[in-house]
Amino acid sequence: MMSGNIENGREYLLHVMECLKKRLAETDAAILEGEKEIEDMHEYYWENYTEMDEYGYENFDNQQALFRQMNANEEQFLLRKRFKKMMDSPFFGRVDFRYDGDDEPELFYIGIGNLSERAGSLPLVYDWRAPVSGLFYDYDKGSASYEAPSGVFEGEITSKWQYKIRNGKMIYEFESDVKIDDEILGAELGSKGEVQLKNIVRTIQKEQNTIIRNTSDKIMVIQGAAGSGKTSVALHRIAYLLYHDRENLKSSNILVLSPNGVFADYISHILPELGEENIREMSFDLFAYRELKGIVSDCEDRYDQIERSVLIPESQELCREKQSAGFAGQMDAYMLGLEDELMNFKDIEYKGCTLSEKEIIDLFYFKFLDIPLLSRMEAVAEYFIDQVETLRDRDLADEEKEELTERFLRMYETRDCYVLYSRFLEEAGYDPLPRVPLEKRKLRYEDVYPVLYLKYSLFRCKNHHGIKHVVVDEMQDYSWIQYVLLRKLFPCRMTILGDKAQTMEEQQQDVLKFLPKIFGRDIRKIVMNRSYRNTMEIAEYANKLTGIQDMELFERHGEPVEERSFAKLEEALDQVIVDWEAKRADYETEALIFFTEREAEHAYLYIEEKLKNLDPDGEYQLSYMNRDSQNFKKGLTVTTFYLAKGLEFDQVFGVFAADAEDGLSKQAKYIAATRALHELHMYDYKKL
Ligand SMILES: Nc1ncnc2c1ncn2[C@@H]1O[C@H](COP(=O)(O)OP(=O)(O)OP(=O)(O)O)[C@@H](O)[C@H]1O
Secondary structure, three states: OOHHHOOOHHHHHHHHHHHHHHHHHHHHHHHHHHHHHHHHHHHHHHHHHHHOOOOOHHHHHHHHHHHHHHHHHHHHHHHHHHHHHHHHOOOOEEEEEEEOOOOOOEEEEEEOOOEEOOOOOOEEEEEOOOHHHHHHHHOOOEEEEEEEOOEEEEEEEEEEEEEEEEOOEEEEEEEOOOOOOHHHHHHHHHOOOOOOOOOOHHHOOHHHHHHHOOOOOOEEEEEEOOOOOHHHHHHHHHHHHHHHOOOOOOHHHEEEEOOOHHHHHHHOOHHHHOOOOOOEEEOHHHHHHHHOEOOEOEEOOHHHHHHHHHHOOHHHHHHHHOOOHHHHHHHHHHHHHHHHHOEOOOOEEEOOEEEOHHHHHHHHHHHOOOOOHHHHHHHHHHHHHHHHHHHHOOOOOHHHHHHHHHHHHOOEOOOOHHHHHHHHHHHOOOOOOOOOOHHHOEEOHHHHHHHHHHHHHHOOOOOOOOOOEEEEOOHHHOOHHHHHHHHHHOOOEEEEEEOHHHOOOOOOOOHHHOHHHHHHHHEEEEEEOEEOOOOHHHHHHHHHHHOOOOOEEOOOOOOOOEEEEEOOHHHHHHHHHHHHHHHOOOOOEEEEEEOOHHHHHHHHHHHHHHHHHHOOOOOOOEEEOOOOOOOOOOEEEEEEHHHHOOOOEEEEEEEEEOOOOOHHHHHHHHHHHOOEEEEEEEEEEOOO
């Protein structure tokens, strides 16, 4: 019998562990050997480089050999990392598949990575991303098929098994006939003690698997209910794509646009856990601020804008308007007018060569029309420089070229996007920007993306060729203008995910309504309505807040949601301390969530002081999470709803002013409530 056909999971585990140990020892040896090789190459180089051939061929060959060896070593390092991970739990599932035409089923054990006795031989354990592993996630017992590069394979699943293995020891094994047994999923979801987001390979659900394994759609947009696994699915999808397109896609080709530093930290370990390198992560705002250097010296933070809209709800309307398709359309029309208005054409004469005004106009409006307006004159200048160089039969020095280009650029009345945007605002009936020098220019958040839009419409856009896949999380918080910019900047594949019910505005924003207009037919929309994070009690409570009815809930029960009213904020905080103390041993992470930064800051200082008074030497895991925070921490995190977005905590305290009934407050409460995995307390207090 082939080792892959051992039916007893425990016996198979012993065999696999032996093999793992052997493979680990081999990789250790290969790494050592490789390091020695590299050292020898260095030594050889330093001893011989004076005698290498004068054309550098030998030197080049040496360098190539060195690179090859370094790459080989890198691969061995990755293998070792994966094998070490697998020592803890080498597989978690098995599917017995009888190919049509065969009498006996073949057994496929599934784990976080491939493992075979020798490199190149048939796997003992299949990576969860291997084609055949799709059977495990997609089918119950009975007829099934999977698609591999060599074609579609039909057959029958005769049995499916699930295993829990820890430290290389079998904890349990059982045969399951349903997809991924709900009991295991329930146990995974009910477990406490995970601090960051966890990998879900053991229990990926069928509808999630369809998204993870989709390679055909260029732009995938996932509208998913709170806790439906959007972020998890997006990250597993990246792991899947990296596995299947190793040749073309490296982790450095992927960019995740995440809302803030803490969120980035929160998700940072999933890919390494799955044996992949970590990916680049950035907030779009940070990117925008960098791109606007040279136009303004400072920009308002997005969170300041949210805080502003809490105080002055009308300011939100203006902000929404300035990010809309209508506004972008008005800007487009204004920019079209600039084609003539901004220009002041003149003859240019240089060292006996002349480019007449008429010729310049011809070049500008015909030959180079495709180049954005404010970069176009550079192209005309280059054209003229070329002519001068040909006529004089010598290259111009860099300074000469610069000076000449500068003269061409003087034909624009201005190239300053700040000035142009301000003029546009005035023409369109808005308040213009203050007329101040660059050092004093600060943009409001609502103007950041319109100015960037102007810049990228009027200037050549830098290519970000390295990026081949962009993940946009919290899609409902991006505007029309932002999506247009994203498409321009990253004309690559995208996974866009979010939840319209968690919009950080008075009204919900459904970006699915306008994304097809921006991305056209490349788009594929998927809705995920099943929610996994919260207990039924918490999910039902949260859904009532926003009137959501179409959510499917995973049947997991917990404590009822506790609602209480207090006369003062401090009284509510005293109660939080009591509740927190009572359950501290049960939970790893708790959050105290507020509407505004001011409340959160005050609460943090108040609780810190109280705890010090209670026990000056006590050690409390209490932290304040603000917009600059970079780490997700254990213990009680005090923060605002907009920073808690995307995260989850074992226990949540949402503390809101009693009269907060406006749209944004409701959204904030909903976001706070859906952060809770096991227990939720919603307190309100009377504002003085
Ligand atoms: N198939 C699954 N197996 C186990 N756990 C899952 C599964 N799908 C989702 N979860 C769990 O559900 C929780 C929510 O997942 P995730 O944070 O990815 O959801 P989300 O849709 O991004 O949520 P939100 O929009 O509310 O921030 C996490 O604890 C995740 O581990």
